[in-house]
Amino acid sequence: MSKSLRETKAAAPSIPGLPARMAAARLLAAVVDARTPLDGLTDAEHGHPQFRALEPRDRALVRAILVTALRHRRTVEALVAARLRSPLPANATTLSHILHVGATQVLFLDVPDSAAVDLAVSHAKADPRTARFAGLVNAVLRAIARDKAADLPKALAATEDAPEWFSARLRAAYGSELAEKILAAHRLESPTDFTVKSDPRRWAQEFGGIVLPTGSVRVGRLPAPVPELPGYDDGAWWVQDAAATLPARLLGAVEGLRVADLCAAPGGKTAQLAAAGAIVTAVDSSRSRLARLQTNLDRLGLEAAIVQADVLAWRPDAPFDAILLDAPCSSTGTVRRHPDVPWTKSPADIEKLADLQRRLLDAAVRLLNPGGKLVFSNCSLDPLEGEEMVRGFLAETDVVAFDPIRPDEIPGTDGFVTPEGFLRTTPADLVLPDAALSGLDGFFAARLRAVA
Numbered sequence: 001m002s003k004s005l006r007e008t009k010a011a012a013p014s015i016p017g018l019p020a021r022m023a024a025a026r027l028l029a030a031v032v033d034a035r036t037p038l039d040g041l042t043d044a045e046h047g048h049p050q051f052r053a054l055e056p057r058d059r060a061l062v063r064a065i066l067v068t069a070l071r072h073r074r075t076v077e078a079l080v081a082a083r084l085r086s087p088l089p090a091n092a093t094t095l096s097h098i099l100h101v102g103a104t105q106v107l108f109l110d111v112p113d114s115a116a117v118d119l120a121v122s123h124a125k126a127d128p129r130t131a132r133f134a135g136l137v138n139a140v141l142r143a144i145a146r147d148k149a150a151d152l153p154k155a156l157a158a159t160e161d162a163p164e165w166f167s168a169r170l171r172a173a174y175g176s177e178l179a180e181k182i183l184a185a186h187r188l189e190s191p192t193d194f195t196v197k198s199d200p201r202r203w204a205q206e207f208g209g210i211v212l213p214t215g216s217v218r219v220g221r222l223p224a225p226v227p228e229l230p231g232y233d234d235g236a237w238w239v240q241d242a243a244a245t246l247p248a249r250l251l252g253a254v255e256g257l258r259v260a261d262l263c264a265a266p267g268g269k270t271a272q273l274a275a276a277g278a279i280v281t282a283v284d285s286s287r288s289r290l291a292r293l294q295t296n297l298d299r300l301g302l303e304a305a306i307v308q309a310d311v312l313a314w315r316p317d318a319p320f321d322a323i324l325l326d327a328p329c330s331s332t333g334t335v336r337r338h339p340d341v342p343w344t345k346s347p348a349d350i351e352k353l354a355d356l357q358r359r360l361l362d363a364a365v366r367l368l369n370p371g372g373k374l375v376f377s378n379c380s381l382d383p384l385e386g387e388e389m390v391r392g393f394l395a396e397t398d399v400v401a402f403d404p405i406r407p408d409e410i411p412g413t414d415g416f417v418t419p420e421g422f423l424r425t426t427p428a429d430l431v432l433p434d435a436a437l438s439g440l441d442g443f444f445a446a447r448l449r450a451v452a
């Protein structure tokens, strides 16, 4: 490396704000080029070293840049492309990420345009792969900033902000009209839902939120970070999307029953079952996720027997009265909170996960007492991981029979039960007058009953 290059590289991070932009571009590369999930990269303890090296305020900025850049990736791409004389070569990925990080701030974030542009130019200069394009970065971002009031609404209207495979599968599953509503919902941040042990009205008032028809408390903008909210230390509530509360409730009254929560961590549904009086065994294969489950239960003052095991191989001493199997899935129902999902997952992942789910379901039904109920659920929007997988499984098993869900079983859910008796929610559900308070995670659930 030449002396001048070494000097530039050493001097660059001392520019205030530059390490955060460099980390943002590095992490964007990890998500879109290496398909690495964003949550792992931005984990406070195990995340990417460039992220962990930042101050808490800069970490928050990097996360804001990344979720916004991913949520609006196609819009940013179109506005950048419109300012280039010719498309960037496929191997110019670093330059592309610098432009996306800069343009995201200019278009969507509360960062002065001049700071966003200057830092992108400094970043380009500091990297030998992009130094000669610093002038181009400056020209493209200044032009985007100058014309954003006119150009941004047009670009938003012209794109769906999703990779083609993802919108195509949504269209095939839900038809164009609903698919477009789901894609529009994915552009919005989701509100925060709380499952409260009691008195939802009180907590809604305390947090400035509302009580949903399903009983969850929903808050648009949190008054403080979650661990600083009243009731946190007392274990009066836990954060859980309203749709995620439904599968456990489909087991009905569980007080005094032996219930297995399979694929349980980090334990939102374990907490529901324990709070409802079940004798719960929580099983998961991940030691670190089970540690989080234990911490969560401790805070909530709830109890469950915890077992680290692979559900495919687990042989308990005795069968269970009821089972919840909340299987690993593509998580395509959580794109509002995880906008990296469509960029890190692929149709091949969905096929692999559907196969794993079917094997997990086959193992789980064998752990039921005669007549016992099993609810299978996941947070995927893809029928291959939901309706199709369960129909295929039922066609070949004689261990369990389908137990259709009735529309009136849980208040506020009649619109989410399909004519066939599955539970199906999407982010386009639960439309309220305030768009910031609308929507649900995409969830699927089916109930089966062991043949006596």
Ligand SMILES: C[S@@+](CC[C@H](N)C(=O)[O-])C[C@H]1O[C@@H](n2cnc3c(N)ncnc32)[C@H](O)[C@@H]1O
Pocket (backbone or CB within 6 Å): 262, 263, 264, 265, 266, 267, 268, 269, 270, 283, 284, 285, 286, 289, 309, 310, 311, 312, 326, 327, 328, 329
């Ligand atoms: C969707 S998450 C579960 C969320 C959880 N039910 C809740 O409500 O908080 C899926 C979980 O399945 C676990 N898992 C994946 N494959 C497994 C297997 N073969 N056996 C046991 N657990 C598994 C993962 O470690 C992960 O914690």
